Amino acid sequence: MKTDRTTLRRLPERGSHDPDTVEGILDEALICHLGLVDAEGRPFVIPTIHARIGDVLYLHGSPASRALRAGSGVDACVVATIVDGLVLARSAFHHSMNYRSVVVYGRAEKVEDAGEKGAALEAIVEHVLAGRSAGTRAPNEKEVKGTLVLRLTLAEASAKVRAGGPLDDEEDMGLPVWAGHVPLRMVAGDPVPAADLVAGAPPWPDYELGRGEKSP
Amino acid sequence: MKTDRTTLRRLPERGSHDPDTVEGILDEALICHLGLVDAEGRPFVIPTIHARIGDVLYLHGSPASRALRAGSGVDACVVATIVDGLVLARSAFHHSMNYRSVVVYGRAEKVEDAGEKGAALEAIVEHVLAGRSAGTRAPNEKEVKGTLVLRLTLAEASAKVRAGGPLDDEEDMGLPVWAGHVPLRMVAGDPVPAADLVAGAPPWPDYELGRGEKSP
Numbered sequence: 451m452k453t454d455r456t457t458l459r460r461l462p463e464r465g466s467h468d469p470d471t472v473e474g475i476l477d478e479a480l481i482c483h484l485g486l487v488d489a490e491g492r493p494f495v496i497p498t499i500h501a502r503i504g505d506v507l508y509l510h511g512s513p514a515s516r517a518l519r520a521g522s523g524v525d526a527c528v529v530a531t532i533v534d535g536l537v538l539a540r541s542a543f544h545h546s547m548n549y550r551s552v553v554v555y556g557r558a559e560k561v562e563d564a565g566e567k568g569a570a571l572e573a574i575v576e577h578v579l580a581g582r583s584a585g586t587r588a589p590n591e592k593e594v595k596g597t598l599v600l601r602l603t604l605a606e607a608s609a610k611v612r613a614g615g616p617l618d619d620e621e622d623m624g625l626p627v628w629a630g631h632v633p634l635r636m637v638a639g640d641p642v643p644a645a646d647l648v649a650g651a652p653p654w655p656d657y658e659l660g661r662g663e664k665s666p
Numbered sequence: 667m668k669t670d671r672t673t674l675r676r677l678p679e680r681g682s683h684d685p686d687t688v689e690g691i692l693d694e695a696l697i698c699h700l701g702l703v704d705a706e707g708r709p710f711v712i713p714t715i716h717a718r719i720g721d722v723l724y725l726h727g728s729p730a731s732r733a734l735r736a737g738s739g740v741d742a743c744v745v746a747t748i749v750d751g752l753v754l755a756r757s758a759f760h761h762s763m764n765y766r767s768v769v770v771y772g773r774a775e776k777v778e779d780a781g782e783k784g785a786a787l788e789a790i791v792e793h794v795l796a797g798r799s800a801g802t803r804a805p806n807e808k809e810v811k812g813t814l815v816l817r818l819t820l821a822e823a824s825a826k827v828r829a830g831g832p833l834d835d836e837e838d839m840g841l842p843v844w845a846g847h848v849p850l851r852m853v854a855g856d857p858v859p860a861a862d863l864v865a866g867a868p869p870w871p872d873y874e875l876g877r878g879e880k881s882p
Contacts, residue, residue, distance in 0.1 A: 480749050480763070480850075481747060481749060481763065483699040483701075483711055483713075483745055483747070484711075485699075485701040485709035485710060485711035485743075486709050487707060487708065487709045491703060491707060491741075492703065492741040492743070492771075493701035493702050493703045493741060493742060493743045494701060494771070495699055495701035495711055495743045495744070495745045496745070496769075497699075497745055497747040497765065497767050525707075525708040526709060527701075527708070527709045527710045528711070529699055529711045529712070529713060531697060531699070533696050535855075536794055536795055538795065538798065539802070540802060540803055541802060541803040541804075541805070541809075542788070542791050542799060542803065543787075543803075543805045543806075543809040543813070545794060545798070547697065547715065547794070549697075549713065551713050553710075553712075555708075555710070571759075572758070575758050575761050578761060578763070579752055579754065582754065583758060585843055586755070586756060587756055587758065587759075587841055587843070588757075588758055589757070589758050589759045590759075593757075593759040597759070615858065616860060624864050625864075625867075626864070626866055626867050627803070627867060627868070628859070628863070628868050628869065629859070629860040629863055629867070630858050630859040630870075631857070631858050632854050632855065632857045633854070633855035633856075633858065634696075634853070634854055634855070635852070635853060635855065636749075636850050636851070636852055636853075637853050638752075639849035639850070639851065640849075642831065642848070642849065643844070643846040644832060644845040644846045644847075647844070647845055647846065648839065648840050648841075648842070650842055651841075651842050651843060651844055651845070652842060652843070652844050653844065654844055654846075655844055
């Protein structure tokens with residue numbers, strides 16, 4: 451949704467409020483950064499893991515616990531950023547990165563309902579690795595109670611995307627400098643079994659990893 | 667430096683104030699997230715690029731321009747996070763990620779001195795790709811003036827690192843579930859030359875890419 455805060459002031463041509471774009475980036479990003487304001491009015495930011503269910507973003511909020519006053523929720527800003535490549539221009543000034551990012555503004559509220567909380571925790575594990583929840587030991591009541599989960603709607607969310615090569619100034623186009631872009635991607639290495647894995651534990655289940663990359 | 671804000675309250679055994687650890691993570695991370703507070707007292711976070719010179723962190727601050735009041739600087743929190751892997755436990759609850767992150771608190775100030783600003787801009791290009799500055803067209807006066815660069819000391823910086831396999835509860839150790847961790851790393855694909863690269867431009871200079879990964 452386009453609101454005053456989500457109106458893209460800088461490079462608006464890179465921006466989007468399209469829900470598919472926003473949701474796709476949130477689903478692909480492994481982590482996000484949660485910004486809050488502390489009791490003294492100063493900003494603080496924590497990296498955390500998240501998952502999306504419909505138009506609600508759930509965050510594993512334990513690192514934020516000292517900022518959350520009971521019940522009422524707090525103003526939050528969540529950013530998920532995926533780096534897609536380096537952009538090398540002819541001029542130093544036009545160097546850049548290719549990326550996809552989403553910014554979500556809203557009130558972050560503690561999830562109190564046990565059913566919603568359980569679903570959110572499962573979604574967070576599934577977000578890290580689809581298919582992983584089944585087979586693992588499910589959270590017990592103490593674990594669910596002891597974990598802080600935050601919810602934030604995607605009502606004030608926007609995406610920004612930069613792709614492709616450099617945009618140099620006309621007068622620099624003839625310079626004898628290599629220019630272009632270099633794609634970057636996250637890949638998974640060989641799974642490392644826990645040293646104390648019991649005999650009889652099943653082999654690595656060959657999950658889909660790295661957002662499209664298959665484990666070797 | 668250990669101050670009230672950088673005292674690690676959650677999982678302090680993962681924390682460090684060691685300058686080498688802090689600086690190594692900042693140097694390796696391709697981007698960071700800058701948290702500020704807007705005029706209404708609400709948090710906002712922007713992804714941006716950075717570079718370190720000694721114990722000063724420089725940020726490409728243009729996206730932050732609307733938050734910066736003239737001259738005086740603003741309270742800021744910068745986080746750089748590198749995701750190193752997925753941690754798959756026997757219980758859903760103990761799933762985690764391996765990561766290295768740095769949090770820097772401080773006053774972000776506009777860099778006004780032309781010499782310092784030029785050095786910071788060069789460091790930011792070099793941070794993206796070491797060796798890249800030489801050969802590109804250097805910033806002219808208009809570009810230097812038009813680019814907002816922020817400085818922040820590393821006086822209040824701390825690192826957090828998680829590595830290795832899962833830490834399951836004793837009573838879950840015998841469960842027939844694959845457990846372990848999966849390393850993740852960023853790799854560079856083939857460089858894509860700009861479509862309008864002039865004849866006579868030098869070939870791809872074979873920079874070191876992806877923090878240790880060589881381009882193919």
